[in-house]
Amino acid sequence: xxxxxxxxxxxxxxxxxxxxxxxxxxxxxxxxxxxxxxxxxxxxxxxxxxxxxxxxxxxxxxxxxxxxxxxxxxxxxxxxxxxxxxxxxxxxxxxxxxxxxxxxxxxxxxxxxxxxxxxxxxxxxxxxxxxxxxxxxxxxxxxxxxxxxxxxxxxxxxxxxxxxxxxxxxxxxxxxxxxxxxxxxxxxxxxxxxxxxxxxxxxxxxxxxxxxxxxxxxxxxxxxxxxxxxxxxxxxxxxxxxxxxxxxxxxxxxxxxxxxxxxxxxxxxxxxxxxxxxxxxxxxxxxxxxxxxxxxxxxxxxxxxxxxxxxxxxxxxxxxxxxxxxxxxxxxxxxxxxxxxxxxxxxxxxxxxxxxxxxxxxxxxxxxxxxxxxxxxxxxxxxxxxxxxx
Numbered sequence: 001x002x003x004x005x006x007x008x009x010x011x012x013x014x015x016x017x018x019x020x021x022x023x024x025x026x027x028x029x030x031x032x033x034x035x036x037x038x039x040x041x042x043x044x045x046x047x048x049x050x051x052x053x054x055x056x057x058x059x060x061x062x063x064x065x066x067x068x069x070x071x072x073x074x075x076x077x078x079x080x081x082x083x084x085x086x087x088x089x090x091x092x093x094x095x096x097x098x099x100x101x102x103x104x105x106x107x108x109x110x111x112x113x114x115x116x117x118x119x120x121x122x123x124x125x126x127x128x129x130x131x132x133x134x135x136x137x138x139x140x141x142x143x144x145x146x147x148x149x150x151x152x153x154x155x156x157x158x159x160x161x162x163x164x165x166x167x168x169x170x171x172x173x174x175x176x177x178x179x180x181x182x183x184x185x186x187x188x189x190x191x192x193x194x195x196x197x198x199x200x201x202x203x204x205x206x207x208x209x210x211x212x213x214x215x216x217x218x219x220x221x222x223x224x225x226x227x228x229x230x231x232x233x234x235x236x237x238x239x240x241x242x243x244x245x246x247x248x249x250x251x252x253x254x255x256x257x258x259x260x261x262x263x264x265x266x267x268x269x270x271x272x273x274x275x276x277x278x279x280x281x282x283x284x285x286x287x288x289x290x291x292x293x294x295x296x297x298x299x300x301x302x303x304x305x306x307x308x309x310x311x312x313x314x315x316x317x318x319x320x321x322x323x324x325x326x327x328x329x330x331x332x333x334x335x336x337x338x339x340x341x342x343x344x345x346x347x348x349x350x351x352x353x354x355x356x357x358x359x360x361x362x363x364x365x366x367x368x369x370x371x372x373x374x375x376x377x378x379x380x381x382x383x384x385x386x387x388x389x390x
Contacts, residue, residue: 071229073115078124081134085150085158088113092161095232110232112162119169122176136189139167143192173197173334176316177327191268194276195316196309199337227290234292235282241296249274260307263314277302328356329364333374342381 073091075084095110119125126132141148142165150158176195210218237245252258253274259266269276280302281294315330335351336343343351345365349358356364365382368374375382 071226075115075117077119080131081138081150082152082155082158084135084138085148085160088115088160088163088165089158091115097232112164113160114162114164114166116166117168122169122171125169139165140188140192142167167193173316173330188268190265190317191272193269194306194309195313197312197316199334224290228286231286231290231292235285235294236292237294238296241294241299244296245277245299248277260310261314265314265317266310269313273306276306280305325356325360325364328352328360329368331355332361332364333368336375336382337384340383342378342383344381348382 073088073093075087079087092111092113097108097110098105099108100106117125126135138148138150142163145162145164148160148163150160152158256262256270259270277299281298284301284305285292285294285298332348332352335348345362348365349361352361365375369376369382374385376385377383
């Protein structure tokens with residue numbers, strides 16, 4: 001069976017195993033070094049489909065027989081660092097391909113432990129406890145890719161080879177301020193994450209059945225994702241894309257004057273802006289094509305997307321301030337954004353009466369208007385500062 005031919009089994013505490021079509025191990029004593037012995041620059045033209053591993057958690061808790069057959073491995077919504085690294089170590093995927101070396105066809109292996117984490121609420125994974133720091137350290141490493149080994153006192157070691165974790169989660173600015181203290185932000189998560197702040201409310205829509213056009217689009221998307229799961233090989237640039245990127249990197253990447261957002265909170269983020277552009281360009285590319293060639297259009301689209309989210313990123317990554325009034329000021333600004341017609345001073349004072357004294361609220365409104373230039377007065381109401389027409 002082809003499915004069995006391309007299957008591998010990797011049990012916790014056991015070496016990586018490869019089975020033939022009869023279910024027999026191909027190696028009596030498999031060498032774990034085969035897991036990732038791909039040479040730099042390898043671009044095999046022939047390789048097997050990505051293998052799906054079966055593994056079970058033969059644990060004391062009786063959670064045995066758990067099967068991971070997802071196209072894209074997805075860890076648990078709520079987990080400890082141990083649970084996260086154990087899952088990714090067991091969710092390894094292997095690509096076996098053939099390469100011509102000196103006139104001889106040699107079978108080579110490429111392995112990686114990639115996963116996708118989608119959370120409606122960030123706090124289900126990262127909570128206000130000592131485990132949050134450990135998880136953030138691992139997320140930093142997963143963004144950088146490479147190998148990660150997590151050793152425990154009594155449960156051995158989780159070896160995560162060539163790890164890569166795509167992470168998408170939602171939360172509120174208040175939760176961000178509570179969880180991500182200045183100490184955690186300094187660990188590097190603010191440098192490696194795109195924080196997208198949007199105060200627009202989602203429209204209320206009644207669920208309706210998919211139209212034939214939507215069903216067709218859904219099927220095309222499903223097949224495209226299937227192709228992406230089996231894709232392998234290096235990503236290259238077109239000549240014009242490479243020239244554009246290198247010119248930008250040499251002239252603008254480290255020049256603060258070219259930054260869309262000048263906030264010091266984004267200093268860590270802009271320190272890795274080169275990798276952010278490349279990662280977003282690859283996402284743009286693979287959302288449309290699978291030829292593994294980044295074009296100038298991909299880079300320009302990536303820049304446009306980052307230019308769109310960067311202006312408000314500093315608001316999303318603020319820690320819990322030692323100046324309580326600064327948190328209230330951001331809350332007042334967010335409140336003013338909820339009404340295009342604006343709010344009167346009396347309405348704002350009443351809204352924040354439990355948070356600050358009326359005199360403090362008036363001072364904060366003055367700060368937002370006169371010093372920061374975030375709001376203005378129109379017909380006795382505070383509204384967001386309007387852009388001047390050219």
